[in-house]
Amino acid sequence: MKKLFFIIPLIIIFIVLLCLKLKLSKKNFKNGEIRIFCWGQYIADGSDGSLNILEAFEKEENINVAAFNTFDSAEQMYAKLKNGNCNYDVVFSSDYMIKRLINENLIQKIDTQKLKNYENINQNFKGSVLGYDKYDEYSIPYSWGHMAITYNSKLIKLLTGIDAEKVVTGWEALFNPLLNQEVLMFINSRDSFSIAQKLLGNSLNTQNKEHILSASNVLKKQRKIVQAYVMDEMFDKMESGSALISPAYSGDIISMMKNNKDLKYCFPKQGSNIFVDAVCIPKNAKNKDNALKFIDFLCRGDVALENAMFINYSTPNKKAYEMLPNELKNNKIAYPPYEIIKKCEAHMPLTKENTALIETLWANIRN
Amino acid sequence: MKKLISFMPYCIWMALFVVAPTLIVVCFGFLNENYSLTLENILKIGGYFKIIVKSLIFTTIATAVCLIIAYPFSYFLSKVKNNILKKFCIVLITIPMWTNLLLRTYSWMTILEKNGLLNGILKIFNIGPIRIINTPIAIILVMAYDFLPFMIMPIYSAISKIDTNIIEASEDLGANKIKTLKFIILPLSTSGIISGVSIVFVSCACSFLIPRLLGGGSNVLIGELIESQFMGTIYNPWFGSALATFFMFLIVIIMAISNRFKKNETENLVV
Numbered sequence: 257m258k259k260l261f262f263i264i265p266l267i268i269i270f271i272v273l274l275c276l277k278l279k280l281s282k283k284n285f286k287n288g289e290i291r292i293f294c295w296g297q298y299i300a301d302g303s304d305g306s307l308n309i310l311e312a313f314e315k316e317e318n319i320n321v322a323a324f325n326t327f328d329s330a331e332q333m334y335a336k337l338k339n340g341n342c343n344y345d346v347v348f349s350s351d352y353m354i355k356r357l358i359n360e361n362l363i364q365k366i367d368t369q370k371l372k373n374y375e376n377i378n379q380n381f382k383g384s385v386l387g388y389d390k391y392d393e394y395s396i397p398y399s400w401g402h403m404a405i406t407y408n409s410k411l412i413k414l415l416t417g418i419d420a421e422k423v424v425t426g427w428e429a430l431f432n433p434l435l436n437q438e439v440l441m442f443i444n445s446r447d448s449f450s451i452a453q454k455l456l457g458n459s460l461n462t463q464n465k466e467h468i469l470s471a472s473n474v475l476k477k478q479r480k481i482v483q484a485y486v487m488d489e490m491f492d493k494m495e496s497g498s499a500l501i502s503p504a505y506s507g508d509i510i511s512m513m514k515n516n517k518d519l520k521y522c523f524p525k526q527g528s529n530i531f532v533d534a535v536c537i538p539k540n541a542k543n544k545d546n547a548l549k550f551i552d553f554l555c556r557g558d559v560a561l562e563n564a565m566f567i568n569y570s571t572p573n574k575k576a577y578e579m580l581p582n583e584l585k586n587n588k589i590a591y592p593p594y595e596i597i598k599k600c601e602a603h604m605p606l607t608k609e610n611t612a613l614i615e616t617l618w619a620n621i622r623n
Numbered sequence: 624m625k626k627l628i629s630f631m632p633y634c635i636w637m638a639l640f641v642v643a644p645t646l647i648v649v650c651f652g653f654l655n656e657n658y659s660l661t662l663e664n665i666l667k668i669g670g671y672f673k674i675i676v677k678s679l680i681f682t683t684i685a686t687a688v689c690l691i692i693a694y695p696f697s698y699f700l701s702k703v704k705n706n707i708l709k710k711f712c713i714v715l716i717t718i719p720m721w722t723n724l725l726l727r728t729y730s731w732m733t734i735l736e737k738n739g740l741l742n743g744i745l746k747i748f749n750i751g752p753i754r755i756i757n758t759p760i761a762i763i764l765v766m767a768y769d770f771l772p773f774m775i776m777p778i779y780s781a782i783s784k785i786d787t788n789i790i791e792a793s794e795d796l797g798a799n800k801i802k803t804l805k806f807i808i809l810p811l812s813t814s815g816i817i818s819g820v821s822i823v824f825v826s827c828a829c830s831f832l833i834p835r836l837l838g839g840g841s842n843v844l845i846g847e848l849i850e851s852q853f854m855g856t857i858y859n860p861w862f863g864s865a866l867a868t869f870f871m872f873l874i875v876i877i878m879a880i881s882n883r884f885k886k887n888e889t890e891n892l893v894v
Binding site: 444479611622 | 673733738739754756839840848853857
């Protein structure tokens with residue numbers, strides 16, 4: 257009998273919870289569902305006074321966002337897509353990865369005729385211009401940025417006795433023995449090799465074995481003066497002054513500079529890498545029409561503005577750019593002049609042999 | 624029959640979540656991109672000999688540090704008569720485990736950083752900044768810190784299970800404290816030591832976050848190497864699986880050797 261006193265309330269609670277759950281999920285969306293795969297923190301989610309884009313989309317189009325999953329790197333996304341045991345309708349990807357997805361037949365063509373807001377997208381960042389999507393058939397640009405150098409001007413002056421602006425003018429600053437143990441470097445092989453290639457005056461996408469080997473030698477020599485190979489740990493180390501110079505992505509430089517006023521930005525004179533993240537539809541998407549609706553929604557000026565303000569990276573959306581607050585619109589880091597964009601190259605996928613070669617060389621350098 | 628039924632849930636669990644995934648990993652290790660049999664992946668492991676040896680060395684040192692700290696502590700803890708104090712100590716040991724491993728590792732980064740907490744404190748006493756972060760010392764320190772509770776718990780329970788009569792008997796027969804420890808307590812707690820060592824060793828060997836965050840990316844260990852095969856620029860789950868299989872094999876051998884050691888010890892005591 258005593259046991260019943262425990263069991264009955266438990267059952268009641270369980271049933272109530274079940275009903276609540278059913279009620280919550282039964283929002284009755286007329287137009288089906290959509291499944292989205294995206295970087296973490298890459299769509300405005302309502303925090304920090306932003307608009308919750310997914311909720312707004314649900315309301316407006318009456319489509320249920322059935323899944324919104326996130327990944328940390330384009331490689332993770334690729335691994336999931338390649339395995340084939342996931343069904344997303346929309347995926348976000350980086351430029352070089354889009355090319356790879358096209359080559360391996362993992363994404364499908366997008367009918368841009370059906371996108372009312374497609375004309376908002378700036379031509380400069382489309383795949384046909386930068387080369388990652390030859391006929392602009394597979395991808396719709398979502399955000400962009402470039403790689404540059406950030407450095408602590410006060411502490412570099414203190415350490416070297418020379419004005420930091422004179423020490424840091426290009427990629428060679430990352431290889432300067434004066435800055436021994438103060439240099440950070442990217443932990444991923446591709447970005448680090450790109451820096452070395454630019455220093456040597458080669459293309460980022462060189463497939464020449466000799467170029468790759470000489471870049472590897474440059475990086476091997478650099479190893480002695482590098483404090484650490486990092487990714488997101490960079491923020492802490494640069495903001496606290498534990499490291500004095502680091503290559504970084506433009507959006508990250510802006511947010512680091514907000515937290516430490518001594519940090520400065522330098523566009524390397526040798527040129528750099530421009531990257532575009534874009535939206536694609538996987539081959540096995542089940543709700544293609546809804547995916548198109550969602551992409552069109554993202555291209556809308558006001559929505560793109562919300563997202564651009566949220567993620568700190570630059571927007572390729574012309575309408576959203578016009579609506580940006582002046583301080584951001586005139587920010588030379590987020591929206592550099594066209595001469596600088598022209599000096600940047602986008603990453604293309606390397607051949608399998610070269611990718612493997614770089615990976616092995618990189619593992620040996622770091623050890 | 625009843626025994627069989629009570630055994631079933633565990634069997635199903637093991638089959639689904641341990642045996643099947645392990646088999647898949649082993650199979651993948653012997654396949655290539657086109658899903659045909661190959662030994663290529665296994666042969667490629669030789670090229671990463673240095674990383675494997677380095678991982679084993681770091682892991683062994685971290686395990687030894689854990690053991691050196693944990694054994695005396697567990698010994699004295701088992702001697703504590705006050706029950707409240709004893710429970711309090713045990714709670715203190717387990718408190719770090721209530722926090723996520725990632726958070727703990729990140730906090731160590733802020734402590735050991737060049738302009739971090741430790742160097743800030745040392746600066747007050749005019750001791751120059753010391754460089755710990757991005758060195759093997761940082762990796763071993765944090766490995767030992769993270770997995771210390773897993774060493775203390777089994778050793779403590781082994782020591783506290785020892786019959787006090789045996790200890791009293793040895794003292795009655797004229798053995799001093801050190802002799803009792805050496806000939807009675809240490810052999811009787813071997814099982815605890817072995818299980819502690821195996822848990823800590825395996826956990827240390829497989830950690831990839833600690834070397835990555837505290838080693839500054841220039842101390843690649845086996846865990847990070849395997850991770851990079853699945854999630855890195857180079858997508859090679861076949862080689863990653865081969866590495867994982869090889870490392871599992873290596874650990875099984877090490878465990879088998881240590882288990883043998885355990886058996887011999889207990890047999891001696893029974894005699």
